[in-house]
Amino acid sequence: MKELTAEDASLLELVDRLLNKGVVLAGEATISVAGIDLIYLGLNVVLAAVETIDKAQERRAS
Amino acid sequence: MTLLAHAIAASPPATLSHAGLRGRPLAWSEAGDLGLWSTEWAPDIKLERPDALEHHRLVERICAAQPCLPVRFGTAFATTDDARASLDKRAAVLHAALTRVAGKSELAVTLLWRELPGPLSIATAAGPGRQYMEARRAEFAAREARRARAESMVDQVVAELAIDRQLVWHETCTSDSVAVSLAVLVPTEQAAERKADLERVAARFPDVIPVLNGPWPPYTFARTE
Numbered sequence: 001m002k003e004l005t006a007e008d009a010s011l012l013e014l015v016d017r018l019l020n021k022g023v024v025l026a027g028e029a030t031i032s033v034a035g036i037d038l039i040y041l042g043l044n045v046v047l048a049a050v051e052t053i054d055k056a057q058e059r060r061a062s
Numbered sequence: 063m064t065l066l067a068h069a070i071a072a073s074p075p076a077t078l079s080h081a082g083l084r085g086r087p088l089a090w091s092e093a094g095d096l097g098l099w100s101t102e103w104a105p106d107i108k109l110e111r112p113d114a115l116e117h118h119r120l121v122e123r124i125c126a127a128q129p130c131l132p133v134r135f136g137t138a139f140a141t142t143d144d145a146r147a148s149l150d151k152r153a154a155v156l157h158a159a160l161t162r163v164a165g166k167s168e169l170a171v172t173l174l175w176r177e178l179p180g181p182l183s184i185a186t187a188a189g190p191g192r193q194y195m196e197a198r199r200a201e202f203a204a205r206e207a208r209r210a211r212a213e214s215m216v217d218q219v220v221a222e223l224a225i226d227r228q229l230v231w232h233e234t235c236t237s238d239s240v241a242v243s244l245a246v247l248v249p250t251e252q253a254a255e256r257k258a259d260l261e262r263v264a265a266r267f268p269d270v271i272p273v274l275n276g277p278w279p280p281y282t283f284a285r286t287e
Contacts, residue, residue, distance in 0.1 A: 006273045009172045013243065013273075017170075017281035018114050018135040023070060023156070024285070025137055025148040 065089060065100035065145050066109075067137040068120050069130040069279075070156055073097045076127035083116050091139075093146035096156055098133070099124050100145065109136060121279045129164035131156065131284040155286045163284060167250045167277035169257050173215060173242040173270040179204060209234055212241040215267055219244065222263045223256070231282045241270050245282040253277035 066083060075090045075097055082088035082101030091098045101120075114135055121132045139145040149156065188196065212234035220230055225246055232244040248256040257274060264272030 006174070006271065009174060009240070009273045010275050013170050013172055013275055014118060014278070015114060016243075017132075017168075017278075018118060020134075021281040022132040022134040022284050023159070024134055025067065025152070 064103045064105045065091065065098070065139045065142065066103040067098055067100045067133040067139065067145070068117060069099045069124045069132050070149065070160070071097055071099065071124065071128050071130040072157075072160060075099070076124070078123065078127055082120065083113055088120075089142075091142045091145040091149075093149035094153060096149050096153060096160075098139075098145045098149060099130070100139070103138065105138070118278070125167075125279040129160055130279070131159050131163065131286075132279045132281050152286065159284055159286050163247065163280040165250055166247045166280055166283075167253045168280045168282055169246045169248055169253065169260060169277055170275040171219070171242065171244045171246070171260055171264060172240060172273040172275075173212070173244075173264065173267065174239050174273060175208070175241050176269055176271055178238050179208070205235070208241070211269070215270070216242055216244060218267075219260070219263050223259055229283075247280055247283045248277070250277065 068082070073092050073095050075092075078088060078099075080088050083103070084101075087102045089100050089102050091100065099120075117135050121130070124130045125132070139148065216232050216234065219225075220227065223246075229247040230244065232242060234242050236243060246256070246260070253276070257277065261272065261274055264270075264274070
């Protein structure tokens with residue numbers, strides 16, 4: 001596993017907030033976000049945010 | 063045309079430039095005394111990594127102009143009426159959330175372990191079953207010790223900075239690298255001072271590398287569910 005650098009941590013903290021925090025409005029459609037895998041996988045680390053996305057994708061698929 | 067949501071604010075809207083994401087028009091959809099800032103978007107255009115960061119900059123711009131609640135990135139509405147209906151449904155909680163974050167910004171602290179967990183040494187004289195169980199037990203004990211240490215650092219940060227617990231959110235040990243991920247809601251005009259305080263406290267922990275971010279919009283504290 002790649003060690004997480006301070007720069008990685010900063011980017012991941014921000015991306016986590018953009019994708020996992022903020023107001024969730026009822027009745028919305030969510031546009032697919034094509035580049036998100038690259039945001040995370042490019043860093044070669046696994047954080048809670050990634051797991052959250054994976055779970056959400058699994059829920060949508062089932 | 064769809065609306066790609068950025069932030070919710072109270073009406074009247076602040077005066078902002080008309081450029082939204084990728085230079086497309088920025089729109090204001092009003093519902094009662096609330097409104098939604100969004101970009102007029104084409105549904106066939108996929109969002110990419112730079113769009114997430116541009117959304118962040120847009121939300122920062124909106125929050126600098128008026129109190130606002132960031133909307134989760136990727137949220138879209140087919141029509142203005144859909145956006146208005148969504149605000150109407152949750153008007154009371156959205157108002158309460160706006161009041162909670164008005165005049166405040168979020169600071170983020172990540173504490174990264176200086177050393178990642180290494181291999182555990184188990185007595186080799188034992189049989190394979192015993193070795194396996196001993197390894198499991200040692201691994202569990204090491205994980206619990208790390209979690210307890212992370213929680214103690216959170217307690218120390220909160221106590222030393224005299225932060226109201228309601229204005230703090232945190233998670234511990236979300237990965238092998240991360241000890242603590244913590245967010246604090248602070249008055250915007252004191253953000254630089256509070257950030258320096260946080261840096262000072264976090265720098266005293268010998269076993270972690272502190273990474274501070276923000277001030278940025280109150281993403282963590284905008285949740286209403």
